Amino acid sequence: MRLHNQRWRAQKRCAGNATIPPIASPEGLTAEKFSLKFALDTITWKAVIIGNNGMADVAVVSGYEGITFQEALGTGVVQTTTIAKDGKSVHSRHTTAIKKLTPTQCYGTCK
Numbered sequence: 001m002r003l004h005n006q007r008w009r010a011q012k013r014c015a016g017n018a019t020i021p022p023i024a025s026p027e028g029l030t031a032e033k034f035s036l037k038f039a040l041d042t043i044t045w046k047a048v049i050i051g052n053n054g055m056a057d058v059a060v061v062s063g064y065e066g067i068t069f070q071e072a073l074g075t076g077v078v079q080t081t082t083i084a085k086d087g088k089s090v091h092s093r094h095t096t097a098i099k100k101l102t103p104t105q106c107y108g109t110c111k
Contacts, residue, residue: 023104023105023106023107024104024105025102025103025104025105026102026103034091034106034108036049036051036081036091037049037050037051038050038058038069038081039055040060040067045060045062046060047059047060047069049069049071056071057071058070058071059071059072065084065085066082066083066084066085067082067083068080068081068082068083069081069082069083075095075096076096077094077095077096078094079091079092079093079094080092083110087109087110087111088107088108088109088110089107089108089109089110090105090106090107091105091106091108092104092105093105093106
């Protein structure tokens with residue numbers, strides 16, 4: 001993964017608009033269109049996730065093998081995306097709704 005020194009230039013689009021097989025959930029393996037976009041300020045090391053509902057701050061954990069973005073939600077769950085140096089990625093989503101936990105994990109690549 002190449003990080004740029006210019007502010008907000010290091011944007012990683014995870015999986016683009018591609019179908020990411022598989023997505024693992026309690027119901028089994030499925031394939032669906034799924035994408036995420038992050039913007040990272042490499043001066044302050046602050047980042048945001050950019051989605052359909054706008055932007056949200058995410059925590060950044062960086063190391064020599066890759067980078068992880070963590071989004072803490074108001075429901076008390078954390079969603080995590082890890083991107084390896086070669087662009088392979090995994091997104092772990094732990095959703096709670098109506099007293100039900102629905103975990104999913106998506107695998108793909110980042111460009």
